[in-house]
Amino acid sequence: MHSDITWEEPFCQEGSACFRLGTDTSxxxxxxxxxxxxxxxxxxxxxxxxxxxxxxxxxxxHLL
Incomplete structure (x- = not known):
């Protein structure tokens, strides 16, 4: 796992997968x-x- 990633709280839509955005120092x-x-x-x-x-x-x- 990339240990230097700072993850945001999950973004979830009702009835679908939750996604997380993150950034690193690079x-x-x-x-x-x-x-x-x-x-x-x-x-x-x-x-x-x-x-x-x-x-x-x-x-x-159109993907949704």
Missing amino acids: GNAYIAVAGQEDTPLTDSREALRALILEIKAGKAD
Whole structure:
């Protein structure tokens, strides 16, 4: 497990999986299913920020 990741509280929607966002001191960002933090998806903070902004803009609504 990546021990230097600071995880945020889980984000949960009713009836679906919970996700956690995290960052480390090297400028990387992480997203993981709550309880599976030992296998996160990792990228730069800028990439995670861009992903979140695109989701908020509705560009992933077709996946829901």
